Amino acid sequence: MSYEQVEEAWQLSDDARDFAGKDGAEPTPARYWRDLFAAHPLVDVERTVAEGGDAPEKIYLKSPYGLQWRQEHRDWIPFRHGEIPPFRG
Template identity: 35%
Template sequence: MGEYLDALWSDLEQTWDLAMKVNDLPEKQRGDVEAAWQEFKGSQLVDVQRTEQEAEKPPKKIFCTNIYGIEFNPETKYWVPFRHGEIDLAKFTED
C-alpha cells in the first residue's frame, strides 16, 4: 500500500499547491474565474484540452492530468481539489 498511497498523496499535494497559487490572492482576484483559468492553464499539471471540452466557459472545474482537479466554490471564493479519476483498490494490497 505504501508506494501507491504515497503517489496518490503526492498527486493531491501537487493539486493543492496549484489551487493555493490562486487561493492566496485577495478574494476579489481569486473569485475571478477567467483570471484563475489563465493562471491554472499555464501549469503542466492541468489537462487543458479536457478542461476546455468538458467544463463551462470560463471553467469552474479544472481537470488535472492526475486523478484530481480543482473546482471553484462560489460561496467561499476558494478553489478546492476534487477527485475525477478512479482509485485502484487492488493496488492497496500490492505494496
C-alpha cells in the first residue's frame, strides 16, 4: 500500500506541473490550492487548511504523504508527514 501512496503523491505533483503549463502563467500556491488541490479526492482538506491557511505551502494527503511547495523551483515535491507501518511479508 505504501508504494502506491508514494506513486499517488508523485502523480499529483505531475498534475501540478501540467496545471502550471496550461495557461503559460506561473500559478501561486493560492491558485494551485483553489483550482487544483482543494477539490482533489486525495487531499486532506481539513488538515491542510488548519496547518497552512488559505495559501498553503504544504498539501497534506489522506495518506502519510503530501506535497510541499519549493519556492526556488516553483514546483511541488512529495514529502512524508506520517508514520508508515512496517512491511510484514
